[in-house]
Amino acid sequence: MxxxxxxxxxxxxxxxxxxxxxxxxxxxxxxxxxxxxxxxxxxxxxxxxxxxxxxxxxxxNIQASVLRREKSNIVGMIIPKYDNRFFGAIAERFEEAARAEGLFPVITCTQRDPDLEVEAARGLLSYQVDCLVACGATNPDHIAELCAANGVATINLDLPGGRAPSIISDSYSGALDLTNVILDACERDLGSRAPLVFIGGRLDDHNTKERRRGFLDAHAARGIEVPEGNVLMPGYAPEKARAVLERMPAQARGIFVNSTITLEGVVQWMQSLPPAEAAAMRYGSFDYDPFGALLPQNVGMVEQDVPSLIAALVARMSDLPNAPIDVTKVPCILRLPQITPPHGAPSHSNRGMPNDHMRS
Amino acid sequence: MxxxxxxxxxxxxxxxxxxxxxxxxxxxxxxxxxxxxxxxxxxxxxxxxxxxxxxxxxxxNIQASVLRREKSNIVGMIIPKYDNRFFGAIAERFEEAARAEGLFPVITCTQRDPDLEVEAARGLLSYQVDCLVACGATNPDHIAELCAANGVATINLDLPGGRAPSIISDSYSGALDLTNVILDACERDLGSRAPLVFIGGRLDDHNTKERRRGFLDAHAARGIEVPEGNVLMPGYAPEKARAVLERMPAQARGIFVNSTITLEGVVQWMQSLPPAEAAAMRYGSFDYDPFGALLPQNVGMVEQDVPSLIAALVARMSDLPNAPIDVTKVPCILRLPQITPPHGAPSHSNRGMPNDHMRS
DNA sequence: CAATTATGCTCTATCGGTTGAGCATCGCAA
DNA sequence: TTGCGATGCTCAACCGATAGAGCATAATTG
Structure with missing residues (x-):
């Protein structure tokens, strides 16, 4: 040119x-x-x-083009944050999938702020989006109503709602698996059969509710009773986690961490312990982080299967607006620590080792 | 309603x-x-x-509104990836700053693919953006030309270009500081004065060039000569890093890692070493990651000052389109490992401890 | 009380691209 | 030579919001 x-x-x-x-x-x-x-x-x-x-x-000039056409081919997504691997991957894959369908993706980040969520949704409606994906929205039904009033279809991702189809991870099964992994590690490494501590999230949050349920059921299946004080749900922030851990039950050896954000606080707290005390602890966390996975006492992470979540999302999008208001649950991937191979030997592979599902 | x-x-x-x-x-x-x-x-x-x-x-209906108006109040950004803290923070802060100015941000992720970069830029031009920010673009000048042909102003972020104002981190000084920190740690902890290994990036990449320069100058200031084989630039991918580390000079004890993405490979490699060998190594990395910072042999990370970068960006945006084609360098923040305080004592603060500059 | 100004609203053209309808021209068969 | 479909293009209306110009009516001034 x-x-x-x-x-x-x-x-x-x-x-x-x-x-x-x-x-x-x-x-x-x-x-x-x-x-x-x-x-x-x-x-x-x-x-x-x-x-x-x-x-x-x-x-x-898209503005002129869209103005005249009936469909805009624009798909919108609101997402809480970009600051962890899960939401980052969601955003990347969503953009990729949308483009592959000949659609133009517009994503906007709402900082977990309910007001900003609504404002952002309204902003996307202004773009005449054909469809709006509410990812991790605090009030998906409010968003869905707003969209319905404008004749725009909605899909919920990560957190379910009652007024639109939802695509979510199977948190219950993931939590069950993760709890078992941590309990096994505590028994194997530390000879402890004490109940684990659950930390992070809020009870009004669907994912937290499901993960807590899996956590409790895994204990129950082993006949281990979990005292109420072992379930700590002060939100997701690292500082909150650190604060409540100061009052952690003394006999607890294993920690079930509800998100990588919370994990930051847990690890900070653990580094403040005398080394011997820290060495006698094990934990596992929901969501995957490549560095988090490499930390000493981490015995497992549950990775949400982002490619499958997005695939399910795209499938539902093509059904819109006649899709049933249902909930699709996508299984999580349990990631166990990589067995460190002998020096020079080819790296030994186990289920979900750190290189699967990484960068394309 | x-x-x-x-x-x-x-x-x-x-x-x-x-x-x-x-x-x-x-x-x-x-x-x-x-x-x-x-x-x-x-x-x-x-x-x-x-x-x-x-x-x-x-x-x-923004389409109709923008079509009629002269200014769209839409600002676009292309960004390579969402999968690390740096770009995640850039995206979040940019959205925040744009909204605060009454502008509507649209961000699109280009997967480090030069073709996708151009396609994405063209897509944003279709939205009648008033201004396009090319963040970490492989060919910022191509983007700038495309925009100029459409009368749209451009700003380069993270990587500089010659046809538009650029806002970048002061990689040289950051690298100088980081190199000194790693050299100090090697001498203090391991008694080694051997030259460090530089790993990650490509020599045609501006940031890599500057960081390599800082790395070499820090050595020169101490009279330490760096053999050419100590500078490894196989790209950023973790697997590439792991591969070249197999041929690392035997006497090297410290590693300067060019990005957190590369750091993933370095840490994987290190975990494959016999524990004693790994314990006798130190490293530091460009870009900050909260979990990466907590890994055992990590002696420092250089965090790019995202709020300041965005502030500089916004300042330049208000000057457009008459802004001079210059380069603004923003100092980096050196983050040292948190001193683990005695158990129960209030957490001891040092420069850049893990809680500064985190979530707002 | 006429002249002026202020108030409160409406009309119309317009932004750039899309769409259905329409109009020539050409080739070919009857 | 007329008729008819195929080919290749143009016209005009329209999408929804906006900005300049305009036009009543009410309030104020000399």
């Missing part, structure tokens, strides 16, 4: 191209959006239009 | 509201966009319009 002179006052439009090529704006439009075959434009004219567009660095 | 019946065929427009309230679309529009005072609409009518909008769940 010719390098813009930097002060090219106006952007190139189909009217400019029409004048340059010597044809009508309609012909230009149909060539550029691919409907020219149907509209019986000659190959010759199409070629001329395309090369003129190239030469002039033409970029479609 | 009245709960949508789910089949509300069309979205509410200003024409609907005008009919409901019994006034003109112009009046409705001016009330909703705030220009009603200037247009001498009465408070009474404004109130009626606002409550009708509320009741009908009205959401502005």
């Amino acid at each position: 010719t390098a813009g002179d930097g002060i090219s006052s106006r952007r190139t439009t189909i009217y400019d191209l029409a004048r340059i090529v010597g044809t009508s704006p309609t012909a230009v439009s149909s060539v550029l959006n691919g409907s020219w075959k149907k509209r019986r434009i000659s190959q010759k004219l199409a070629d001329r239009v395309l090369s003129a567009a190239e030469e002039n660095g033409y970029a479609l | 009245t709960a949508g019946d789910g089949i509300s065929s069309r979205r509410t427009t200003i024409y609907d509201l005008a009919r409901i309230v019994g006034t003109s679309p112009t009046a409705v529009s001016s009330v909703l966009n705030g220009s009603w005072k200037k247009r001498r609409i009465s408070q009474k009518l404004a109130d009626r319009v606002l409550s009708a909008a509320e009741e009908n769940g009205y959401a502005l």
Whole structure:
């Protein structure tokens, strides 16, 4: 393309191209959006239009295009944070999947702020999104209502709602597995059969509720009773976790951590213990983090299967708006610590070792 | 608002509201966009319009609005990945800052793929962005040309370019500091004055070039010569790092890691060493990761100052399009390992301990 | 009381692309 | 030579919001 002179006052439009090529704006439009075959434009004219567009660095004005069309092909997502691997992966995969479907993804981050969530949703509605994905929303039903009022379909991701189809991880089974792994490690490494401590989240949060249920059931299956004081749910923040851990039951040896964010606080707390005391502890955490997985007393992480979550999401999106209001549960992946192989030997593989499912 | 019946065929427009309230679309529009005072609409009518909008769940059609206006108030950003703390924080803070300025941010992730970068930039141009931020772009000048051809201003973030203002971290000074920290630790803990190993990145990458320069200068200032084989730049991927580390110079005790992504590979490799051998190593890394910071032999991380980077970015954005094509360097923050306090004592604070600059 | 100003609103064109309808021209068969 | 479909393109309306111009009516001034 010719390098813009930097002060090219106006952007190139189909009217400019029409004048340059010597044809009508309609012909230009149909060539550029691919409907020219149907509209019986000659190959010759199409070629001329395309090369003129190239030469002039033409970029479609989506605003005008969407304004006229019935579907925008824009799909929106609200997401709480970008600061952990789970949500980061969700955002990346969602963008990838949307593009593969010929859709344009717009993601916006709501900082776990309920007001910002609604504001962000309204913002995306302004973009005429065909569909809005509410990921980890504190009040998915409110979002769903707002969208319904505008005739826009919604899907809930990560946290379920009652007014739209939901795609979530099977937190219960994941928690059951993780609890068993930690209990096994405590018995094997430390000879302890004491109940674990559950830390992080809030009881009004669906995932926390399910994970707590799995945690308790795993104990029950072994006939281990869990005192109420062993379940600590002060939210997700690391500082909160550190604070409540100061009052942790003395005999506890194993910790079930509800999220990697909370895990930060747990690890900080553990590093403040005398080394011998810290060495006599084991923990496992929900959500996967590559560095978190490498920390000394970590005996397992439950990774949410992001590619499958997104695949389920895309499948539901194609059914919209007639999709049933149901909940799809996607199994989690249990990641066990990599067995450190003898030096120089090929790295020994076990289920879910740290290199699976990583960067594509 | 009245709960949508789910089949509300069309979205509410200003024409609907005008009919409901019994006034003109112009009046409705001016009330909703705030220009009603200037247009001498009465408070009474404004109130009626606002409550009708509320009741009908009205959401502005940005497409139509932007189409008519001269400025879109949309700012775009392309970013390579969401999978580490640095880019995650950049995305979050950028959204926050843009909203605070009354702008609408649209971020799109390019997977470090040069073609996708251009495609994504073109996509954002379609949205009539007023300004496009190219963050960590492999070819910022290409993006800048594309934008110039459309009369859109660009700013480079993280990696500099020659055709637009650039905001980057002061990699050289950060690398100098980090190298000194690692050298000190090797001497103090291991009694070693051997040159460090530099790992990660590519020499055609500006940040890598600057960090390598700081790395070499820190050695030179101590009169330590660095053999060429100590500088390993096989890209950023963890597997690449692991592969080249197999051929690491035998006498090396300290490693300068160019990014947290590369650090993943370094730590995996180190865990494959016999424990005694691993214990006799120290490393430090560019970019901060809360879990990475807590790993045993980590003696320091250099955190890029995201809030300051974004502040500088916003400052430049307000100068556009007349901003000079210059490079703004923002100092990095050196994060040293937290001194583990005696059990029960209040946590001892040193420069850049893990809780500074974290979640707001 | 006429002239002026202020108040409160409406009309109309417009942004750029899309879509259905329409209009020439050409080739070919009857 | 007329008729008819196929080919290749253009016209005009429209999507929803906005901005400038305009036009009543009410309030104020000389």
